Amino acid sequence: MNLQSMTGFARSAAACDGTAVAWEIKSVNGKSAEVRLRLPPGYERLEAGVRQAIQKRFVRGNFQANLTISRLAGTQAQPVVNEAFLKDLAGLAKRLQDQFGVGPATSDGLLALRGVLETPETVETEDARAALDTVVLAALEEALSSLEQARRAEGEALSKLLSGHLDVVEVLTSRVEADPSREPAAIRTRLADQVRLLLDAGIGVDEGRLAMEAALLATKADIREEIDRLKTHVASGRALLAGGGAIGRKLDFLAQEFNRESNTLCSKSNAAAVTSIGLELKAVVDQFREQVQNLE
Structure with a gap:
């Protein structure tokens, strides 16, 4: 199952007995499948079906769907003159001219008045x-198919980016693991050197207590567990990407776990090399999480 981005745009158009139908649908990031519709007056009857069609195809995203209905060129009904109304207006204009001396009414002025020209409405049978409803809904499905293709194409690109980020996390984790400064023996040696400096300086400390504290600090500074968890998270991320589907929430949780481990690694580190790698790791994790927000 392919991944989908939550962002996309699609259009479709159709016609039915002189009526033009056009859909425009846009989707952006969202926590669930939220649909906003803009339908012409009289087409509210289609709202439930449109919402159902969108939510059936997509799991997450904010959707804006706009429907436009218009008459095709050459099929518009020709306007006709309401002769009775025009006759009344002409008579009123004549009386105003006779009684108050106003200028005579003009034909273009009379025709511009509301109600003089009428466009006969086409009688719509059941x-x-x-x-028309069938054509509108078919055009909707066409637009949704195009939107799905657009979201899948962007989802594929995102999958490659995320996979690349996981590769970098794996490389950085391996660099941390291979760094000699993180070995418990190396940590104990550094602490022993610091203890020796204190003793040489003549500072009065209990040597046995100091050795015990140094051993405890060495244990706390061990980042073996963080390295193991980072490896596990990388494997989990690759499995999710390979499985596809609506995995955006799962990957977002995984990004939080990556962030937690990288923070812990930096806080435990007492070697410049490991701290530097930890900062690189945090930067990659931030990029990973930012891209995950776009996935369904």
Whole structure:
């Protein structure tokens, strides 16, 4: 199953008996599948079906779906003059001219008044409405298919980026593991040198207690567990990417685990080389988590 990004855009168009149908659908990041619709007046009857169609295809994302309905060129009904209304207006204009001396009414002025020109509405039968609804919903499915393809294409690109980040995490983890400064023996040697400096300086300390504290610090500074967990998280991330599907939330949780281990590694480190690698690791983890936010 392929990965999907939560961002995408698609259009579709269709026609039915002189009526043009057009859909525009955009999706962005979201915690769930949230749908906002903009339908022409009179098409509210389709709202439930449109929402169901979108939420059936997609698990997460904020969706904005806009439907436009218009008459095709050459099929618009021709306007007609409301002669009775025009006659009344002309008579009123004549009386105003006679009584108050106003200028005579002009034809273009009269025709510009609301109600003089009327566009006869096309009578829509139940069969015609059902046929149009079928075309509208079919055009919606076409737009959703295009949107799904766009989200999959971006999801594939994101998968490659995330896989690359995991590779870097693995390399950095191996560098930490191979660094001689992180070995318990090396840690104890550094602590022993520091203890010797204190003793040579003539500072009064209990040598036995100091040795015990040094051993405890050496144990706390051991980052073997963090290294093992980082390796496990890398393997888990690769398995999730290989499995595909709606794994955005799982990868986000994994990114938090990566961040926790890298923070612990930096806090435990008492060697400049390991601290430097830990900071590199934190930077990669931040990039990983940022990209994960775009996945479904």
